[in-house]
Amino acid sequence: MASTAESGSSDVLRSERIAAGILPKVLNSFDMVAIFVAIVLFISNSAIMAGGAGPAAYVYWGLGFITFLIPGAIVTGQLGLMFPGEGSIYVWTNKAFGAFMGFFAGFCAWWPGVLVMIATGDAVVSLIQQLNANFLTEPWQQGVVIIAVIAFSFVLSILRFRVTQNFVNVVFLAYGGAILLIGLAGLLSLGHPAPVDYSPHAWSPTWANATFYGTVILALLGIEVPLNMGVEINNPRAITRYLLWGSLVVIAAYLIGTFGVMVAVPVKDQGSPSAIAEAVTLGFGPAGAFLGVLVNFIFIGFFIFNTAVYNYSFGRLLFVSGLDRRMPAIMSKVNANKVPWVAVLVQSIISAVLTAVAFIIAPYSLSTGFKPSDLSTIVYDILQAAVTVIWCVSMV
Template identity: 25%
Template sequence: MDLYAEKKSYLSVFQMTIMTTITVASLRGLPAMAIEGKASIIMYLVPAILFLVPTALVGAELASTYQGGVYVWVKEAFGNKWGFLAIWLQWIQNVVWYPIQLAFVAAALAFAIGRPDLSNSGLFTTAVIIIVYWLATFLSLQGGNLFAKVSSYGGMIGTIIPAVVLIFLGGMWLATGEPIRDAYTESSFLPKVTGIGSLVLIISNVLAYAGMEVNAVHVDQMRNPKKDYTKSVFLAVILIMLVFIIPTLTISIAIPKRDLGLDNGIMVAFSSMFERFGVGWLGNVFAGAIFIGAIASVITWVSGPSKGLLAAGRTGLLPPLLQKKNKHDVQVGILILQGLIVTALAMIYVLIPDVSEVFLALVGMAAALYLIMYVLMYAAAIILRKKDPKIKRGYSVPALPLVAGIGLIACVLAFVVSFFPAQTSSVIPSSIYTLVVLVVVVILGIPPLVFYALRKPNWDRRTEVEKQATARLEELEEEK
């Protein structure tokens, strides 16, 4: 019986592949990219070459060699302080992203129940954000691989299957001679660069592929981590590109440009195409599927970064209250904290119903922090290859300094342009945009340095066995 329970606790290649795919790929942004028409192909491919592929390759080498995710990778290269900073940056960017993703969940639910008007209700949006987030937290608190089952199957239902259906609908649209819309016909294969805003939009699109490394913290739950995780990463890259490119072209072919800038654009796209083929009721069905997929994405993000943050905190970098774990060995202290933050942010929708642009601006600014984490990750990969040249690696990146260097440069460029607005904002004047970004980066990025400076001996909650194991590893490092 125990053997059966142990076997059931493993994450499969399928689960890790879908979890990684839905961590990165979201249907939410497809309509906005579809406005670019044929140019969207280049706008997807260039960031993929400069960021997604390097991240996948470097992440596969690091995860198949050093278990524990970005915290362990950066710590092994630069020390505990910088490892803590890296995982904090991944975690905090994620926390401020939740309200945007969950507001999308609320819009999908509104369409699924045939009440699209509710997507503009601040009260409805707030209620959905709070209920869904705490449901995701509850699932994560159950431990084991329950979260993986929910997120992987939910991802299939709400991301992979709808993407495949969009591809099918695109083929049907062309085969039946339906009109091709202006977003596609008026575009060229080369993106239009009309100023700094256009350049910022193109370069900053690297963040469309952020998250490839998030699920590496679960690699120790796979039966054969070195082989299976690497395989899942490469399969995820293929799925991510399929989810992004062809469905985006389908939307640009079938949906008028005027309808593509809406927050609920993906639901409008499905409804419009299904109505054109006389099965409008399927629009509600697929809105429900997208609702499930978006929840699966949130569940995946809830469990990943917080687990890595706990690993760092247990070395004495977080107060004991935030290191608290439940009977399933899950980071209950951190999950409750981020739940309270998300709940507080959700309440803003009640006070200011039309607040989506504010959150989009905040998430865009917080993304600058995420880029710092990626710079640390790429640099760690280069340092660890030199530092541990003889260690057995599950996967080795060919020409790693070049591959990691390309990703690092892409992140530095994206970080620099993140201080410039991609377009005129009614919320933040362009004259002070750079200053506001700087303030957000400092406020959200400084806490780990404060925790590190204030750390106390009694914050170290590791067992004696864990401390001895760490000490032995440090001795081995010094001998090298």
């Protein structure tokens, strides 16, 4: 007789039957919103959109919200209520298409998490460099910092889940406050001549800026990720609440960030992620220098804890794969805090090894003709391209 992990879509997976008895129900609606924002909202995307698309950025944001975020939230809510198990896409695809496609979709949903952990660590590096251009100039130094961020995220991820989530919630509130400062900086700058051309033709999407629609889609990926912890939610209503309020927060934040950068920052600086903090520095006059540094530190803290959110969220996919014997059973081991520590450890090691290759080994050992710093950037861009393609495959 076929096991439940190998059978057709109508059977119950082993992980569906036993995961709820292993992991505690600790997540409430606010927790889910905080996780959703940590996964989806990278406010630096606002600077990229402002600098690249100009006023048309608002049109592309609107198209992304209408064609991707809102439909994705509706579908995720329906599936989350129908099949509230651990693993989200992994479970849903198994129900619809069977065991093989379920595992394939689970892999496509998991792999981006490993790569994004490197990206969030690299964001920490970039933010530190904004404090002083002489910091972390060598790729190996950047790699060491990224590995340290990944290691710290592992430690956070194996604590009692309630403790870790409390830290994440505090950082979420600070992150929201920093984004509001960006919007306020834009309002305070309205009295000055606008650095951006707001004439009617500048609002129209063109073939020259059409690729920014793809940037918007990338900025909105991850709608379903909080449901990787489906059995750890203490109230089913939290599913629809986080999708509603989380989506509203993301929509407001991206529009606020784009507005603040577009109004307060010179056009030549708008395309850089550093434009986010620069908006605060320029918009608040004499207090701007202090507030700009404060916002920078808040963003550093956010991306450090954001790495932990990615680590424990995507580690749940390895955990359920271990329960269903799609992966070695040791992946389903939990520690005294009832956290799947082996899955998180394996994931952290993979991320750290890829970081070492991209930032420490490859830049100094390959004869490519590029500077070490240029090569590390190229490798990073390749990883991010892989994230986009593979994550979109899992969403489809």
